[in-house]
Structure formats: C-alpha cells, structure tokens
Amino acid sequence: MELALPNPSSLRFPQNDFIPLHKCSTPGSFHTFSNKNLASKSISLWRPFIWRQPRLVRLKAQSATDSNASGDKHRDDDFIVEDVPHLTDFLPDLPSYTNPLKRSQAYAIVKKTFVSPEDMVAKEIIVQKDSPRGVHFRRAGPQEKVFFTPEEVRACIVTCGGLCPGINTVIREIVCGLKNMYGVDDVLGIQGGYSGFYSKNTLNLTTKAVNDIHKRGGTFLQTSRGGHDTKKIVDNIQDRRINQVYIIGGDGTQKGAAAIYKEVEKRRLKVAVAGIPKTIDNDIAVIDKSFGFDTAVEEAQRAINAAHVEAESMENGVGIVKLMGRYSGFIAMLATLGNRDVDCCLIPESPFYLEGPGGLYEYVEQKLKENRHVLIVLAEGAGQEYVAQSMQAFQEKDASGNRLLLDVGLWLTQHIKDHFTNARKMTINMKYIDPTYMIRAIPSNASDNIYCTLLAQSAVHGAMAGFTGFTVGPVNSRHAYIPINRVTETTNTVDITGRMWARLLASTNQPSFVHHCQTVRERVDKQTIDRINNMKINST
Ligand SMILES: Nc1ncnc2c1ncn2[C@@H]1O[C@H](COP(=O)(O)OP(=O)(O)OP(=O)(O)O)[C@@H](O)[C@H]1O
Numbered sequence: 001m002e003l004a005l006p007n008p009s010s011l012r013f014p015q016n017d018f019i020p021l022h023k024c025s026t027p028g029s030f031h032t033f034s035n036k037n038l039a040s041k042s043i044s045l046w047r048p049f050i051w052r053q054p055r056l057v058r059l060k061a062q063s064a065t066d067s068n069a070s071g072d073k074h075r076d077d078d079f080i081v082e083d084v085p086h087l088t089d090f091l092p093d094l095p096s097y098t099n100p101l102k103r104s105q106a107y108a109i110v111k112k113t114f115v116s117p118e119d120m121v122a123k124e125i126i127v128q129k130d131s132p133r134g135v136h137f138r139r140a141g142p143q144e145k146v147f148f149t150p151e152e153v154r155a156c157i158v159t160c161g162g163l164c165p166g167i168n169t170v171i172r173e174i175v176c177g178l179k180n181m182y183g184v185d186d187v188l189g190i191q192g193g194y195s196g197f198y199s200k201n202t203l204n205l206t207t208k209a210v211n212d213i214h215k216r217g218g219t220f221l222q223t224s225r226g227g228h229d230t231k232k233i234v235d236n237i238q239d240r241r242i243n244q245v246y247i248i249g250g251d252g253t254q255k256g257a258a259a260i261y262k263e264v265e266k267r268r269l270k271v272a273v274a275g276i277p278k279t280i281d282n283d284i285a286v287i288d289k290s291f292g293f294d295t296a297v298e299e300a301q302r303a304i305n306a307a308h309v310e311a312e313s314m315e316n317g318v319g320i321v322k323l324m325g326r327y328s329g330f331i332a333m334l335a336t337l338g339n340r341d342v343d344c345c346l347i348p349e350s351p352f353y354l355e356g357p358g359g360l361y362e363y364v365e366q367k368l369k370e371n372r373h374v375l376i377v378l379a380e381g382a383g384q385e386y387v388a389q390s391m392q393a394f395q396e397k398d399a400s401g402n403r404l405l406l407d408v409g410l411w412l413t414q415h416i417k418d419h420f421t422n423a424r425k426m427t428i429n430m431k432y433i434d435p436t437y438m439i440r441a442i443p444s445n446a447s448d449n450i451y452c453t454l455l456a457q458s459a460v461h462g463a464m465a466g467f468t469g470f471t472v473g474p475v476n477s478r479h480a481y482i483p484i485n486r487v488t489e490t491t492n493t494v495d496i497t498g499r500m501w502a503r504l505l506a507s508t509n510q511p512s513f514v515h516h517c518q519t520v521r522e523r524v525d526k527q528t529i530d531r532i533n534n535m536k537i538n539s540t
C-alpha cells in the first residue's frame with residue numbers, strides 16, 4: 001500500500017500558525033501543529049521556525065482519519081524535531097552573512113555546498129510500517145547563512161576528562177577548519193581543562209602549531225577533572241572576548257558545556273558553545289560511537305593476544321586482561337568479539353558469580369580440561385560489589401565526583417588462584433595483564449582520524465552558523481547537531497538483553513550467569529538497573 005505521508009522537506013508552515021514555544025508550553029514540552037494548517041498553506045518558513053522556536057517540536061502531520069484518493073487510510077504520523085538552540089533565540093537582531101565557504105579552495109567546485117536546513121537525521125532507522133516517524137535531529141554540515149564574520153571570531157578549545165585517542169586530531173581539525181574554510185585566525189587553547197579558563201594562560205593555536213599533533217596521543221592542551229565553575233568560566237570567556245567555545249569531553253564535560261551555554265544565554269552573549277563528545281568508554285547517549293573507541297579496541301588486541309600466548313604456552317595457563325569501562329563494558333565486549341581466543345568476557349552490566357553450578361570457577365575448570373588454558377577479558381567496572389565486599393573499602397572519588405574503582409583484575413586473579421590451589425588442589429599458571437592506560441594513551445588510527453575530522457568540521461560549521469548548546473555526532477551514520485542535554489540525560493550501557501551481547505555469548509559460549517529460577521529478562525533488567533543506579537548514586 002502506498003502511504004501518502006508528507007515528506008519533511010515538503011512541509012511548509014505559515015507564519016501565523018507559529019506559536020512561540022514560551023507562550024504555549026513549558027520548555028521541553030511538545031508543540032502540536034494542526035493537520036489543517038499543514039495541509040492548506042504552502043509558505044516556506046521552515047528555517048526561521050526551526051531557529052527561533054522550539055528545542056522540541058512535534059509535528060502532527062496527518063490525522064488517522066484522512067484518506068487518499070484510492071480510499072486507503074493514512075496513518076497517524078508524528079515527525080519530531082529535537083532541534084538545537086540558535087544565537088538568535090536570545091539575540092533576535094543578529095545580522096547574518098552569506099557563508100564564505102564557496103570562496104574557499106576546498107569548496108570551490110563542490111556542487112551542493114550547503115546542507116538543507118530541512119535535512120533531518122532520524123534517531124531510529126529501524127521502524128515498522130505503522131510506527132510513528134519519531135525523533136529527528138538537524139543534519140550537521142555547512143549552512144547557507146553564517147552569523148559570524150571571519151574577523152570577529154575569537155574561538156577557544158578546551159579538553160576535559162580522561163584521555164582518548166584522537167583528541168589531538170579534533171583540536172587540529174577545528175583550528176584548520178576554522179582557518180581553511182572560514183578564514184578565522186584567532187583560536188585560543190585553554191590549558192588543563194575547565195579550570196584552565198580561570199587559572200592558566202592561553203595558547204595561540206595556529207595551523208602551524210597544531211600541524212602534526214594528531215600523530216601524538218593525549219591532548220596537546222592537557223586535561224583535568226573537577227574545577228568546573230560556570231560563572232568564573234563565563235566571566236573569563238567574556239573578559240577574553242571569546243565568541244566560539246569548542247568543548248571536547250565526556251558526559252561530565254558535556255554537562256559542564258550545557259551549564260556554560262545556559263549562563264551565556266542568561267547573559268545574552270554572542271557566544272556559540274559546541275560540544276564534541278569524547279570518551280573511551282563509548283557511553284555517550286544518542287551517538288553511534290565515540291571517537292578513539294575503535295583505536296582502543298584495536299590496541300586491546302595486543303594485550304589479549306599476549307595473554308593468550310602466555311596462557312597457552314603453559315600447563316593450565318589462565319590469562320586475565322583488564323580493560324577500561326567504568327559503567328559500560330563496550331570496550332571489553334568489542335575487544336572480545338574482535339578477537340577469537342577469549343573464553344569469557346565480564347562486564348559491569350552483566351552480573352556474574354564464582355561458586356557453584358553455572359559459576360565462573362566451574363567454567364574455568366571446564367576450559368582448562370578442554371584446552372589446557374583459559375582466557376578472560378574483564379572490564380574494570382565488572383564485579384565491583386564483590387571487590388568492595390571483600391576489601392570492605394570505603395568509596396573514594398576523583399575530582400569530578402566519579403567513583404574510583406577497586407581493582408577487580410587483581411581481586412579475580414587472587415580468587416581464581418586460591419580456588420584452584422586450595423579447594424581444587426590444581427596447579428595453575430596465572431598471567432594477569434592490565435593495559436588500562438595503554439589503550440587510550442595512543443594516537444588514533446586512520447578511521448578514527450577521519451571520524452575526528454568530520455566531528456571537528458561539523459562543529460565549526462555549526463558554530464559559524466550560530467547554533468549553540470549543541471553536541472555533534474553521528475546518528476545512524478549521519479552527522480547531526482544534537483541538543484547537549486539530550487546526550488547527558490542518560491549514558492549508554494551494553495544491553496545484555498540485546499542481540500549484541502547474545503552474539504558475544506554465542507561466540508565465546510561462556511555462561512550467561514543467569515539463574516533459572518526467574519525469567520531471564522526480568523531478573524537481568526532489574527539487577528542491571530539497580531546496579532547502575534547504585535553506582536551513579538554512589539558517584540554523585
Ligand atoms: N554535572 C556537571 N556540571 C558541570 N560540570 C561538570 C559536571 N560533571 C562534570 N563536570 C566537569 O566536567 C569535567 C570532566 O568531567 P569528568 O571528569 O567526569 O570526565 P568526562 O567528561 O565525563 O570524561 P570521561 O568520563 O570520558 O573521562 C570536569 O572538569 C568536571 O568538573
């Protein structure tokens with residue numbers, strides 16, 4: 001059946017039908033447009049509507065009772081745009097300019113230089129025939145109008161939180177993108193994370209200064225945890241006459257970026273705030289994957305392969321590799337799936353137990369009998385409750401308030417040794433490898449470098465076009481501008497009731513550690529949710 005659904009790009013909204021969001025609903029609520037308005041008029045006002053109005057818009061495109069010519073029922077269809085703020089939301093008289101990109105060497109012969117303001121990226125791409133069209137984000141890329149002249153831009157870049165391969169590539173490409181696409185020369189580097197805004201001098205970032213930094217791991221600007229003081233940071237932004245702020249960091253950093261954007265808006269400053277999501281844990285919501293993650297997974301192979309070689313070279317060799325992953329086991333899961341020698345992968349989301357039928361000891365013994373060796377990959381956040389119990393440790397936190405983890409690798413190593421030596425009277429050869437920082441303190445690989453370039457250039461296009469309070473990232477492989485709050489309201493964790501985890505279980509054939517007495521889904525969901533909530537409460 002042909003469904004007569006309006007294409008978003010064909011939707012036109014007459015100005016009189018717009019009700020400013022602040023007059024009709026509270027921020028974050030939905031605004032519904034009537035079918036009559038959509039169907040009857042055709043005036044192209046999409047762009048000002050998007051820019052000036054809501055962050056969250058619900059367009060009710062057609063009513064369930066409408067029929068097309070052949071008498072088929074139209075489905076009740078929703079098209080939701082979660083748009084990012086724009087400087088004109090609080091500075092309505094800002095002048096705009098023709099984007100100079102066409103004049104740049106890079107874009108001189110490009111056919112379709114600009115992204116259509118009507119292009120939206122769907123959050124969900126797996127849909128059923130009758131499902132609503134759902135949430136969409138603005139497509140990232142060069143925009144026809146910009147709200148800064150090259151001469152007036154004074155940009156700054158800051159990096160916060162833990163390291164990740166590719167940070168230097170993002171820094172480099174922001175500097176080069178601003179210069180080579182928009183002719184912007186004035187870019188400052190804020191040193192040492194958020195506190196660097198008010199406690200350190202800035203660096204002048206020229207294309208020459210950043211030319212080869214992508215070949216090094218770490219961050220050229222240094223980083224830190226803690227020290228976010230919104231007022232002091234925005235005072236400093238004002239004092240230094242900075243008007244574009246590029247903030248590279250994880251979930252904590254993005255929350256800080258949202259606070260800076262809010263303060264900038266309150267003070268009505270012409271300052272675009274752009275977040276570039278960074279985290280080795282790959283736990284940032286909405287986006288497909290964070291940069292540097294692939295590089296880290298690849299690097300983890302070296303440790304896993306070494307542990308395998310060690311373990312298989314001895315009688316009853318037990319190799320254990322501990323990888324990063326505070327609340328989420330993505331690195332461990334993908335590193336395991338990318339290898340083929342791992343017998344068991346333990347992650348924070350999936351509870352495990354040691355003793356008894358279906359437990360880890362039983363499985364290790366079975367593998368030792370079958371293969372004379374066994375290889376375990378462990379995310380650092382796995383089994384934290386056991387370690388805490390046995391060490392009676394009190395909870396320490398880092399400067400940002402993140403809980404400091406106990407060493408589950410050492411704990412597991414010791415327990416397996418004790419069990420086999422004492423209870424089973426077996427001699428085992430334990431080889432424990434902890435490459436924790438080695439997988440993130442390296443330069444990014446080629447594909448991450450490409451990804452970093454896209455992120456940086458998208459951020460530059462967005463800021464130049466006057467968007468603010470946004471994070472940039474790929475959603476279903478298409479780069480989009482996402483409201484910062486959207487990526488900080490939740491964090492991604494491995495869905496152990498999902499098919500990816502099942503693929504891993506099917507590949508390793510390890511126990512799922514789920515008792516048979518309750519339905520799998522209920523028990524696992526509850527335990528995971530309780531455990532993650534508990535970890536988060538503990539770390540706030
Ligand atoms: N809720 C918040 N509001 C404002 N600033 C925050 C908030 N949470 C964290 N920050 C600040 O963000 C910066 C980085 O936070 P954090 O150390 O948690 O790392 P992150 O950005 O989450 O990166 P990662 O977890 O990948 O290492 C710190 O300077 C911290 O003070």
Ligand SMILES: O=P(O)(O)OC[C@H]1O[C@](O)(CO)[C@@H](O)[C@@H]1O
Binds near residue numbers: 380
């Ligand atoms: O760099 P730090 O402060 O030692 O923190 C390490 C943590 O940072 C991360 O790399 C990212 O959050 C975690 O995987 C790890 O637990």
Ligand SMILES: [Mg+2]
Binds near residue numbers: 161250251252
């Ligand atoms: Mg974090």
